[in-house]
Structure formats: C-alpha cells, structure tokens
Amino acid sequence: MTQPVQTPSTQPTPPDQSTRPPARTGLLGDLRTLTPAERGLWRMPLMWAAALAILFIPLIYVAVYLGSVWDPYGKLSALPVALVNLDDGTVYRGKSYNLGADLLQTFHEDPPAKFVRYPSEAAAQNAVRRGEVYFALTLPADFSRKAIAGSSSERGLLRLYSAEGTSYFASRVGSSIATAIASTLNERLGTNRWDTVQASLAQVQQGFADLRAGAAKLKDGAATLATGTGRLRTGAETLASGAAKASSGSLQLSQGAQNLSGGVGRLTAGVTRLSGGIRQLSARAPGQAQLQPLLTGAASLRQGSADLYGGLGKLSAGADSLAGGAKTLNTGVAQADAGAGALAAQLPALATGLTQLQGGAQNLSKEAADLNSGATRLGAGIGQLGSQGAGLGLNPTQLSSLQGGAGNLKAGADALAKGSAQLQGGAGTLAQGLGTAQAGAQKAAAGTAQLGSGTAQLRAGAARLQSGAASLAQNTAQAQAGAGKLSQGASSLENGLKTLVAGTLKVKSALGTIDQSLPAQSDLKTLAGGASTLASSSGTLATGVQGVSSGAASLARGAADADAGARKLRDGLNTFYSKIPARTETLGGDPAGLSASVQVVTEHTASVANNGAAFAPYFMVLSLWVGCTLTTFIFPYLLIAESGRRTGQLARVLRKFAVPAVYVVAQALLVVLGVHLLGVKFLHSGLLIFTAVAASLTFMLLVLALNLLLGAAGRLLALVLLVIQLAASGGSYPVELSSGFFQWLHTYIPVTDAINAMRYALFGSYEGQYGVFMLRMFAVALVSLAVALLSRRKWQYIADERFRSPLVLDVG
Structure with a gap:
C-alpha cells in the first residue's frame, strides 16, 4: 500500500502535553482506546x-x-450439432434396411443434442470450423450396407468431426454421443441378428442330426474297412511270405536248371564220347574167331607143359633110359623149342592186347561211372523239374506237357543210369579179368622164356648129354620143377583166357547193347537245347518271381499302412461320432444379455447428486x-x-x-x-x-x-x-x-x-x-x-x- 501524503493542511502537529494519549491501562483499556x-x-x-x-x-x-x-449434461439438447445423413440403405436377405432414416427418427423422438441438418459432410465441417456448431456427425452412403453385413474387415463408420479448441467439453460430449449412437445401433443390429440366428438354429439342429447320422454310417463303414484292411494285411503278409519262398525256390530252380543245363551238356558230350569209344572198343574187341587160336594155343601150352612135366618126370625117374630117350628128347626138345618159339612169339602180342584191353575196360568203367552219375543227376533234376513245374506260373496244358516230357526223360535217364551201372560193373569185371590174364600172360611169357632157355640148354645139354649125365638128375629136377610151374601157369593161362574170351565176348555184346541203348545224337541235341531253354527260362522266372516277391513285400507294407490308416480312420470317426451331440441345445438368453453379458454393479459412498x-x-x-x-x-x-x-x-x-x-x-x-x-x-x-x-x-x-x-x-x-x-x-x-x-x-x-x-x-x-x-x-x-x-x-x-x-x- 502507498504511504499517505502529508500536506500542510493535513499534516498533524505534534501533540502538546494536553493532547497526548493517556498512558496504557492494559488490554481492555487498549481496546477501549482503539x-x-x-x-x-x-x-x-x-x-x-x-x-x-x-x-x-x-x-x-x-x-x-x-x-x-x-x-451441463442436462442441457445438451440445446447444444448445436451438425448432422449429415447420406445413408442410401441396403437390402440384406430380402429385407430392406436404412439405419440413417431410423436414427433420424430416434433423434426426433429423443434428441441427445440440438441437431442442425446439413446437405453434405464438407458443409457440416465448415460449420464446425466457423464455430456455428460444436461438432458434426456424418452417416456415409454405405453406412447401412457395411453395418448390416457385420464384417470385421469393413464396418459402418459414423464420422465425428469436432474442434477441441473451440470447446474441449463439447468435443468430449460429441465422442460420448457418437459412442452412445454406435452402442444403440449395435444393440438394434444384435436384436435383428438374434432373430436370424434363432430362425437358422432349427436348420443347424437338423444339420447336426444329419451329420450325426452320416458320421454313424462313416463309423460303421470305417469299422468294415478296418476289418477288410486287416484281412488284406494278413493276406498280403501271407502272399509276401509265399512270394519270398517262391523267390528262394526260383533261385534254387534257376541254379538247378543251370546245373542241369551244364550236366546235360556234359552228359551229351560224355554220351557222344562214350558212344564213339564203345563203337571203337566194340570194333577193336576180338571176337570168337580171333580168340579161338589163343584158346587153342593155351590148351596146347597146357598140354605141352603137362607133357613136359610128365617127360621130365620120366627123365627124373629113369636116368637109365636117358640115352634111349635122347633122340626122343632131341625131337621133343626141337618140338618144344618150336612150340616155345611160337608161344614166345604170340605171348608179347597177347600181353600187349591184354594191356590195351585192360586200359579200354578201365576207361569204359570210368565213362560208365560218369554216365551213371550224370544219369542219376539228370533223373534227380528232371524229378525236381517236374515237382517244381507248378511254381513256374504255367497253364495246365503246358504244365502237363512239361511233366509228361519230364517223366519220359526221367524214365530214359533211369534206364541209362541202370545200363551205365551194369556197364560199369561189367567193365570192372573185364578189367579185373584182363588184369589176371595179363598177369598169366606175363607169367607165360616168363615161362616160355625159361622154356626157350631150357630147350636151348636142353639142346646144348643134349649135345653134352652124354658128357654131363652126372648133372642130369639135378637139372632134370630143376626142369621138372619149372615144368610144374609152367604147367600151372599154362593151366591158369588157359582158364584166364577162357574167362577173358567169355568176358570179352560179353563186353562186345554189352557194348553193342549199350550202343543201341544210348540216345541218338538228335535226341541229345534236343535234350541239351531243352536244358538250356530251361536254364534261361528259370533265370527269367527267378527274376520275375523276385519282382513278385518285392511287389508282394511292398503290398504287405502298403496293406499294413492301409490297415493302420483304416484303424485310425475308424478310431477318429468313433471319436468324431461321440463328439457330435445327439441333440443341440436351443440358444438361451436374449440379444441384450448376450451383447452385454457382463455388467458393472456400482455401489456409491459419499454420493453426489x-x-x-x-x-x-x-x-x-x-x-x-x-x-x-x-x-x-x-x-x-x-x-x-x-x-x-x-x-x-x-x-x-x-x-x-x-x-x-x-x-x-x-x-x-x-x-x-x-x-x-x-x-x-x-x-x-x-x-x-x-x-x-x-x-x-x-x-x-x-x-x-x-x-x-x-x-x-x-x-x-x-x-x-x-x-x-x-x-x-x-x-x-x-x-x-x-x-x-x-x-x-x-x-x-x-x-x-x-x-x-x-x-x-x-x-x-x-x-x-x-x-x-x-x-x-x-x-x-x-x-x-x-x-x-x-x-x-x-x-x-x-x-x-x-x-x-x-x-x-x-x-x-
């Protein structure tokens, strides 16, 4: 505050003694003074x-x-607000809607503000900017169409345009009014959609019933399918197992056919060589006419050796008749020397023939053994071929033809095996007899050699007979012993020759029989061709059967997968069927309750009116x-x-x-x-x-x-x-x-x-x-x-x- 101005007319003068204030008299006195x-x-x-x-x-x-x-909220009806309705309305499910017109009717009955109509959104916004109205609400042309559709991608837009600087309170009021309008429209649309939902609920319930019935059929079909796939899986596994066995058997068949083809080839070659050898052996084998001189010489040798033994006996018995018998001795010695020379000349040829004959017999026995082995394997292979022909995938006619041919072929192979066994036995016997004959011939050759030496000595001794009579007894004894051995060898030689001749004749006859029993060359070629074809076809068959086995395995796996899928389908459809309600509940509540299922219950303390x-x-x-x-x-x-x-x-x-x-x-x-x-x-x-x-x-x-x-x-x-x-x-x-x-x-x-x-x-x-x-x-x-x-x-x-x-x- 300003100090008072002291002017001369108002300047107080210092009080004199008579105008001074009285002395203080306490609080009450001060109050009375003031x-x-x-x-x-x-x-x-x-x-x-x-x-x-x-x-x-x-x-x-x-x-x-x-x-x-x-x-202020009680007087909002006096607040000027711009309103623009451009809504064209829409038709939805055969029913016409115009939310803009309905909203104007609502505003007419209960206006939340003083609405001023404007022809366009631009005009309304200009009015807001000029301050003529506080905010503007605009319903665009597609308002009903987008609002009725109810899509989250596009909604009916109620446009609010306000000027917060003009009045922040009015802008908040505009936001509240727009929110309330949107809430009212949403409630109305919710009621309409509720009616649509209620009308469609019966169709939904019928759809659920049809869906449950269809699910029941699907469930039953899935159970049947699961049963079928189970059987399919079992059959596929059985087929795969059989195909695997067939594949293994086809491989064995292919290998056996290849072995058979090789054996048939070797058999054909062996039979051809055997046939040629038999013919050569049969041609070279001596006959009765060629062997008869040998028998006659052997008999003469036996007889001469017997006579020699007897003469030497007489010589040993009567040394006294030595001189008388010297002439006879010389004659006999000359004859013996001539016979021994002839015998010695024939025995090497006999020994050589017997050696060759023994070699041929051994070769014959070996070839017969090979023939017997090949015929045996041929019979076994043909038997296996006939038993496994059913697994080749042939038709009944082919199978019957194959089995018939295989039977005939096996019978021939059995006969061939039997004949080759007999041939092997005869050839063995012949070889043994020829060995014995060869030993006898060797002994005879040795004896004849000794005999030649003896006769030479005898001849020389005859010359010295008279001078060497003293040693005659000893030499005669030795000669008698040698003659005894010679007689025994000649007898054995004669018996061996008889056996040899008989065996040779049997062999010659058997060789002819064998040659006639052996298959013809054309049959052998046919057999070899068939065996080769069989080997090739069995290989192809094995490849095909392996493919079948692989396919059967894949089929088994696929059948297992199909069975598992069918079981899952069955279980899923059972679950699906159990989840479908037997009956659907009706939609409870009402639109207002569903749109506002949660409400705020407000309790106040210190309430304000x-x-x-x-x-x-x-x-x-x-x-x-x-x-x-x-x-x-x-x-x-x-x-x-x-x-x-x-x-x-x-x-x-x-x-x-x-x-x-x-x-x-x-x-x-x-x-x-x-x-x-x-x-x-x-x-x-x-x-x-x-x-x-x-x-x-x-x-x-x-x-x-x-x-x-x-x-x-x-x-x-x-x-x-x-x-x-x-x-x-x-x-x-x-x-x-x-x-x-x-x-x-x-x-x-x-x-x-x-x-x-x-x-x-x-x-x-x-x-x-x-x-x-x-x-x-x-x-x-x-x-x-x-x-x-x-x-x-x-x-x-x-x-x-x-x-x-x-x-x-x-x-x-």
Missing part, C-alpha cells in the same frame, strides 16, 4: 454500501460458478477466500488512530480482527445458505456451517497476518495465493494428475483442508479424517496469529479525525 476510531468508520454511507456489496460477493461467486457448471453439488466444496472455499481478501479494500488493517499510538500489539491485532471476523462469518453463513438454496443437499448441516465459519476465520487471520507482515504487498500475496490454491487444492481434478510442485504444495495450503472438511460435511467423504483437517486449519490460524503479533513495523498512524476506510484514503 474502538472509537474503528467505530467512526461506519459513520460514512460509502462504508456501509461497500461492506454490504462485498458481503455478498462470496455468495455471488459461488452462485455464478456453480450455476455455470451445475448440470450432480455436477454442481460435486463442485460446491471447491467453489465455497474459494469464495470464502475471495471474501476475506476483499475485506482489505474496506478495513484499514495497517492504520492506527493517533489516539491509539500507545496501545499494545495484542490489542491492536484483536481490534483489527474483531470486525472483519464478524463480517467473514456473515459471508460464510450467506454462502452456506446460498448453496442450500441452489439445491445442494447437506449430509451434516451443522458440520458444514462450522467448517465454513472456521475456514473463514482461518483465512481472515492469514490475510491479516500477511498485511501486517508485508504491508500493502500482503494484499497482493493473498491474491497470488488464491491463484496458486486453485491449482493445488485438488478441487476440480485429483491432485495426483497435476505436477509434482502442486502435489507438494497441496499438503500445506489451508484451502486443501477446508475443501476436504466440507466434502465430509456435504457428502461423507474422507471418513474419519474430518478432525485431522480441522486441526490443521487450527494450526494455520495459530501460526497466522503469531505472525500478526510479531509484525510491528508496518503500522501507520493518522490523526483521529482523518481515520477513514481505504475506500476513501487508499491507505491500509
């Missing part, structure tokens, strides 16, 4: 007019602000602060009449506080009454009055302390605090939504406690905290009083007659 000047303020009509006007300012403040926010009632504590406290601040314009808080210069600080503070205190209490009561007349209901009326009075007195002490502490700047700081507390009190929005500075300040300003205490008195908020709020306000009041009592430097003194309200002096 009271006349303070009462003198009310002698001016302007003071009463100003005081009366300022008294009702808090009430006007509350009434104006609460009236402006009392119930409307927006105005909710803001009442906030504006009531601010109005009381404003009322206290305005008292600085009518009451001189810093001005002291000259008569009170000697008064104490406590008396001054109490006197400066007394009248404004009554004044602000009156303001508080008027504010409470005004709020009640506006329609706000009080939960605790007494507490509300008490809170309003306590808040006014606390604010008054704080304003007084600021003035006494800071002088004229205190009034300015009180206004600044008003602005700060508007943001920090949390009256309009939760303080947690403001910045950190305001959240910190919120705890320490008295307006916060006053608002919270009034909320408890009005609505019951902050249960159990009312006492805390009042104690903190009381603490602020005590601190303010202490500051006021300590503030002594800002007092201004003025003559009693000039003591006026700041309205007149502009001095505080």
Whole structure:
C-alpha cells in the first residue's frame, strides 16, 4: 500500500502535553482506546454500501460458478450439432434396411443434442470450423450396407468431426454421443441378428442330426474297412511270405536248371564220347574167331607143359633110359623149342592186347561211372523239374506237357543210369579179368622164356648129354620143377583166357547193347537245347518271381499302412461320432444379455447428486477466500488512530480482527445458505456451517497476518495465493494428475483442508479424517496469529479525525 501524503493542511502537529494519549491501562483499556476510531468508520454511507456489496460477493461467486457448471449434461439438447445423413440403405436377405432414416427418427423422438441438418459432410465441417456448431456427425452412403453385413474387415463408420479448441467439453460430449449412437445401433443390429440366428438354429439342429447320422454310417463303414484292411494285411503278409519262398525256390530252380543245363551238356558230350569209344572198343574187341587160336594155343601150352612135366618126370625117374630117350628128347626138345618159339612169339602180342584191353575196360568203367552219375543227376533234376513245374506260373496244358516230357526223360535217364551201372560193373569185371590174364600172360611169357632157355640148354645139354649125365638128375629136377610151374601157369593161362574170351565176348555184346541203348545224337541235341531253354527260362522266372516277391513285400507294407490308416480312420470317426451331440441345445438368453453379458454393479459412498453439488466444496472455499481478501479494500488493517499510538500489539491485532471476523462469518453463513438454496443437499448441516465459519476465520487471520507482515504487498500475496490454491487444492481434478510442485504444495495450503472438511460435511467423504483437517486449519490460524503479533513495523498512524476506510484514503 502507498504511504499517505502529508500536506500542510493535513499534516498533524505534534501533540502538546494536553493532547497526548493517556498512558496504557492494559488490554481492555487498549481496546477501549482503539474502538472509537474503528467505530467512526461506519459513520460514512460509502462504508456501509461497500461492506454490504462485498458481503455478498462470496455468495455471488459461488452462485455464478456453480450455476455455470451445475448440470451441463442436462442441457445438451440445446447444444448445436451438425448432422449429415447420406445413408442410401441396403437390402440384406430380402429385407430392406436404412439405419440413417431410423436414427433420424430416434433423434426426433429423443434428441441427445440440438441437431442442425446439413446437405453434405464438407458443409457440416465448415460449420464446425466457423464455430456455428460444436461438432458434426456424418452417416456415409454405405453406412447401412457395411453395418448390416457385420464384417470385421469393413464396418459402418459414423464420422465425428469436432474442434477441441473451440470447446474441449463439447468435443468430449460429441465422442460420448457418437459412442452412445454406435452402442444403440449395435444393440438394434444384435436384436435383428438374434432373430436370424434363432430362425437358422432349427436348420443347424437338423444339420447336426444329419451329420450325426452320416458320421454313424462313416463309423460303421470305417469299422468294415478296418476289418477288410486287416484281412488284406494278413493276406498280403501271407502272399509276401509265399512270394519270398517262391523267390528262394526260383533261385534254387534257376541254379538247378543251370546245373542241369551244364550236366546235360556234359552228359551229351560224355554220351557222344562214350558212344564213339564203345563203337571203337566194340570194333577193336576180338571176337570168337580171333580168340579161338589163343584158346587153342593155351590148351596146347597146357598140354605141352603137362607133357613136359610128365617127360621130365620120366627123365627124373629113369636116368637109365636117358640115352634111349635122347633122340626122343632131341625131337621133343626141337618140338618144344618150336612150340616155345611160337608161344614166345604170340605171348608179347597177347600181353600187349591184354594191356590195351585192360586200359579200354578201365576207361569204359570210368565213362560208365560218369554216365551213371550224370544219369542219376539228370533223373534227380528232371524229378525236381517236374515237382517244381507248378511254381513256374504255367497253364495246365503246358504244365502237363512239361511233366509228361519230364517223366519220359526221367524214365530214359533211369534206364541209362541202370545200363551205365551194369556197364560199369561189367567193365570192372573185364578189367579185373584182363588184369589176371595179363598177369598169366606175363607169367607165360616168363615161362616160355625159361622154356626157350631150357630147350636151348636142353639142346646144348643134349649135345653134352652124354658128357654131363652126372648133372642130369639135378637139372632134370630143376626142369621138372619149372615144368610144374609152367604147367600151372599154362593151366591158369588157359582158364584166364577162357574167362577173358567169355568176358570179352560179353563186353562186345554189352557194348553193342549199350550202343543201341544210348540216345541218338538228335535226341541229345534236343535234350541239351531243352536244358538250356530251361536254364534261361528259370533265370527269367527267378527274376520275375523276385519282382513278385518285392511287389508282394511292398503290398504287405502298403496293406499294413492301409490297415493302420483304416484303424485310425475308424478310431477318429468313433471319436468324431461321440463328439457330435445327439441333440443341440436351443440358444438361451436374449440379444441384450448376450451383447452385454457382463455388467458393472456400482455401489456409491459419499454420493453426489450432480455436477454442481460435486463442485460446491471447491467453489465455497474459494469464495470464502475471495471474501476475506476483499475485506482489505474496506478495513484499514495497517492504520492506527493517533489516539491509539500507545496501545499494545495484542490489542491492536484483536481490534483489527474483531470486525472483519464478524463480517467473514456473515459471508460464510450467506454462502452456506446460498448453496442450500441452489439445491445442494447437506449430509451434516451443522458440520458444514462450522467448517465454513472456521475456514473463514482461518483465512481472515492469514490475510491479516500477511498485511501486517508485508504491508500493502500482503494484499497482493493473498491474491497470488488464491491463484496458486486453485491449482493445488485438488478441487476440480485429483491432485495426483497435476505436477509434482502442486502435489507438494497441496499438503500445506489451508484451502486443501477446508475443501476436504466440507466434502465430509456435504457428502461423507474422507471418513474419519474430518478432525485431522480441522486441526490443521487450527494450526494455520495459530501460526497466522503469531505472525500478526510479531509484525510491528508496518503500522501507520493518522490523526483521529482523518481515520477513514481505504475506500476513501487508499491507505491500509
């Protein structure tokens, strides 16, 4: 505040002794001293007019602000809003829909705002930009078509166009109205779709029944299929096993056929060589005519050796007749020498023939053994061929022909084996006999050699007979012994020759029989060709049977897979059938219940009737602060009449506080009454009055302390605090939504406690905290009083007659 200007006409003169204020007489005396000047303020009509006007300012403040926010949502029907309906409608499932027209009808019956129709969306948006309307709602041409379709890819779009800068509240209202319209339309569309679903539900139920019946048939078919695939799998496994065995048998058959073909080839060659050898042997084998001289010579040899033995016996018996028998001896010796020479000449040829004959017999025995072995293997192969012919895949005619040919071939092979066995036996016997004959011939050759030597000696001895008669007995004995051996050898030779001749004749006859029994060359070629064809065909058969075996194995695996798949199909269809309900439940509920199955059940504490009632504590406290601040314009808080210069600080503070205190209490009561007349209901009326009075007195002490502490700047700081507390009190929005500075300040300003205490008195908020709020306000009041009592430097003194309200002096 500005200091008063001292003019000469108003400059107070120092009081003389007679006009000095009396000495202090205590607190009551100080109050009595200060009271006349303070009462003198009310002698001016302007003071009463100003005081009366300022008294009702808090009430006007509350009434104006609460009236402006009392119930804005209840007057939305007066809010100008642009509406553009371009919807062309649509036809869906044979039924026509026009959501735009239906919506206009709804707005006509219960308008949520004051709708102004515009011909186009651009015109409506221009109106919003010009401020003619607060927001615009547009229904596009395809609104019904997209909304009715109900597809998530495209929806009916209700376009909202608003200008938040023009009115943020109106833009929020527009969003709420658009959301409500969309909710209403969705509910209506849900009802229509509900009817469609209910109509289609019977078809769905019939479809489920048909589906269950079809699933039952599929289940039965799958069971039959599983049984069939099981049999198929068993048959395929059996086929695969048989094919594997057939493959193994075909390989054995192929190998046997190849062996047979090789054996037949060797048999054919052997038979051909055998036939040639037999013919040669038969041609070379001596006959009866060629062997007869040998028999005759052997007989003569036997007889001559017997005679020799007898003669030598006689020689040994009668040495006396030696001389008489010398002539006979010479004759006999000459004959013996001639016979021995002839015998010696024939015996080498006989020995050579016997050796050749023995070799031929041995070759014949060997060839007969080979022939017997080949014929045996041929018979076995032909028998196996006949037994396995059924596995060759031949038709019955081919199989019968093959088996017949195989039978004939086997019979011939058996006969050939039997004849070759007989031939082998005869050839063995012949070889043995020829060996014996050869041994005898060798012995005969040795004997004839000895005989030739003997006859030569005999001849020489005959010449020396007469001179060597003394040694005749000894030589005759030796000759007799040799003659005995010769006789025995000749007899054995004769017997061997007889056996040889008989065996040779038998062999010659057997060779002829064998030659006639052997197959012809053309038959052997046919047999060799058939064996070769059989080997080739059996190889092809083996390859084919292996392919069949592989295919059978694949078939078995496929059959196993098919069986497993059929079982899975059967099990899956059983599960599918069991999951299909025998009957479908009807769709319960209703469209509204299904579209809003979850609802919020709200229970309130500290209920508030409307927006105005909710803001009442906030504006009531601010109005009381404003009322206290305005008292600085009518009451001189810093001005002291000259008569009170000697008064104490406590008396001054109490006197400066007394009248404004009554004044602000009156303001508080008027504010409470005004709020009640506006329609706000009080939960605790007494507490509300008490809170309003306590808040006014606390604010008054704080304003007084600021003035006494800071002088004229205190009034300015009180206004600044008003602005700060508007943001920090949390009256309009939760303080947690403001910045950190305001959240910190919120705890320490008295307006916060006053608002919270009034909320408890009005609505019951902050249960159990009312006492805390009042104690903190009381603490602020005590601190303010202490500051006021300590503030002594800002007092201004003025003559009693000039003591006026700041309205007149502009001095505080």
